[in-house]
Amino acid sequence: MSQRQRFFMMIAICxxxxxxxxxxxxxxxxxxxFTYIFQTELAIAQWITTGYLLVIASLLPFMGKLGDRYGHRVLHNYGxxxxTVSSVLVAFSTTITMLLALRIVQAIGAAMFQATNIALIAILLPKEMRGRAMGIMSTAVALGGMTGPIAGGMIASWLSWEWLFLIHVPVAILATGLAFRYIPSHEQTKKVSSLDLVGAGLxxxxxxxxxxAISNGNGWGWASQGMLILFGGVLVLVWAFVWWERRQSVPFLPVAVFRLSAVSSGLFISFTSFVLANLVLVVLPFYLLNxxxxxxxxxxYMMTAYPLLLAxxxxxxxxxxxxxxxxxLIFAGLGAMGVGVTVLAIWLEALSTVEIIAVLALIGAGMGLIASPNNSYIMRHVPLEHAGAIGGMIALTRNAGMVVGAALGLGMMNGESSQAVQPTIDAYRAVFEAGGLICLIGLFVWWYAGRLERQKKRGAEVEKA
Known part of the structure; x- marks a missing residue:
């Protein structure tokens, strides 16, 4: 692959x-x-966002598996x-049902290229370039998360609602053209004999x-009847999934790969870091305002310190x-995030505006030290025939970590959302203390996984000797 092709391929992926x-x-x-435009309730309108994120999160491993089977380039580019097409169509919705349906189609497309972008980098780029490439992609993720709400606020103030779904279409068309033109096709290292559709569905x-359940726990009440039904359903599905997968010659999730400490610990660190980051990003604005x-x-402006340093x-x-x-690098990143939340837990009231910005910058820098090295580290230990499935799992840990971090932070800060009393300073401290504990768990898991790897290497050296 020429340098020019590699450059434009990375632009398309990013x-x-x-x-x-x-x-x-x-x-x-x-x-x-949207409640006024389509004469609907806010609980239904919220599914424009919630449904989009839910569909992406639930489809990521499945789309990664399809990429392993049919080609990561195919899934990525057709995603x-x-x-792009659904982004245009959703702007012409005449009812809330039509809008939600097309938003789901848009989410399916997003899941297709989210699940396969890491696999494409791992397979198509030389080993010595993968970490930097994943770092650049992490920057693109941070910039997208940072500019989306800003653009949404500007459109809400100055333009009609249709532009919320049309504003990015020119960029999407450019990305689609670059992807089909510059992402090369590659041979699959192994054709999977069958696709476990039942396991995928479960x-x-x-x-x-x-x-x-996690998203609605604070609103419904964690001990409410609805939550108990959901948790019961989760337990039944866990049992059914494990029972089914044990009987498959080619299970939906590559269990043998998860037994590798580098992969399992890396996925845990990915999940933990996003829980920690989103816990801070969701709760701290309430403190700053109230x-x-x-x-x-x-x-x-203060909150932008996090994505800027991450980028x-x-x-x-x-x-x-x-x-x-x-x-x-990953250990240092976890340490930096841990120091940041510890400072917030101990000295929150005493921190000046500049000092809060500095703490947010430290947490963002810590996340930047974790994301791309961790993704590269995981993929380095994954057989290429499972690159899509594990790439999808990495994206899933990112999305799940964000959901859990937000739910945990809001739940600890406010209890149930129906409470009208503003959170006390002790409530904010408790959230950040929980963040410090999460970080300690992450550091311990990462240290222990490294210890296991060193023991494994010594054992291999002894056998060779």
């Missing part, structure tokens, strides 16, 4: 990573507006096409129920992981 997170957040500000239902009495504009640190950490070891 534009996809940007767009999928940009479109996830662009609608949030305008949800109340772009489906995403896993998608399981992920959907877990995310619905306790520090910052204006919404000032609070918004700056990501490519550097990816480059460093290509040349040096990834494990120390």
């Amino acid at each position: 534009l996809g990573a940007f767009l999928s997170h940009f479109t996830a957040g662009i609608v949030n500000v305008s949800l109340p507006q 772009f096409l489906l995403f 896993f998608m239902l399981l992920v959907s129920l877990i995310i619905i 306790q520090a009495h910052e204006s919404p504009l000032t609070a918004g 700056l640190t990501g490519p550097f950490s990816g480059w460093a992981s290509d040349r040096y070891r990834a494990r120390p």
Whole structure:
């Protein structure tokens, strides 16, 4: 592959990573507006965002598996096409039902290229370039998540609602053209003999129920009848999925790969880091507005310190992981995030505006040190025939971690959402103390996984001797 082709391939992949997170957040500000436009309830309008994220999260491993079977390029590029066409069609919706249906189609397209982009980088780029490439992609993800709500607010103020779904279409068309032109086809290393559709369906239902339960726990009440039914359904699906998978010669999830400590610990760190980051990102704005009495504009500017440092640190950490070891970078990133939440837990009231920005920057830099080295580290240990499935699982841990972090933070801060009393400073401290505990668990798991790897290497050396 020439340098020019590699350059434009990365632009296409990064534009996809940007767009999928940009479109996830662009609608949030305008949800109340949709209740008036389509004469519906807010509980239904919220599914414009919730349904989009739920469909993506539940389909990621399945789409990764399809990429392993039929080709990652095929899934990735046709996902772009489906995403682009549905983005145009959703803007012409005449009813809320039509809008939600087309939004689901858009989410299916986004899941197709989200699940396969990491696999494409791992397969098509030389080993010494993968970390930097994944760092650049992490920057695109951060920028998409940061600019989506900002663009949504501007469109809500100045333009009609249709532009929420049309504003990104020119970029999507460009990305689609670049993907078909510059992402090369590649031979599959192994053709899977069969696709476990029953296992895939059970896993998608399981992920959907877990995310619905976590997302609604604070609103419904964790001990409410609806939540108990959902948790009962989760237990039944877990049992059914395990029972079915044990009887399959080619199970939906590559169990043998998950037995590798590098893969299982890497996925755990991916999940943990996004729980920690989203816990801070969801809760801290409430403190800035209600306790520090910052204006919404000032609070918004302060919060951008996190994605900016993530965007700056990501490519550097990816480059460093290509040349040096990834494990120390990930350990340092977890440590930086842990220091940040510990500072918030102990000195929150005493921190000035500049100091809060510095803490957010530290947490963002820590996340930047984790994301791309961890993704590269996981994929380095994955057989190529499972690259799509594990790439989809990485994306799933990212989405699931964000959902769990938000639910945990809001739940600890407010209890049930029906409470009108503003959270006390002790409630905010409790959230950040929980974040510190989560970080300690992550550090221990990462240390222990490294210990297991070192023991395995010593054992292999002894056998050779």
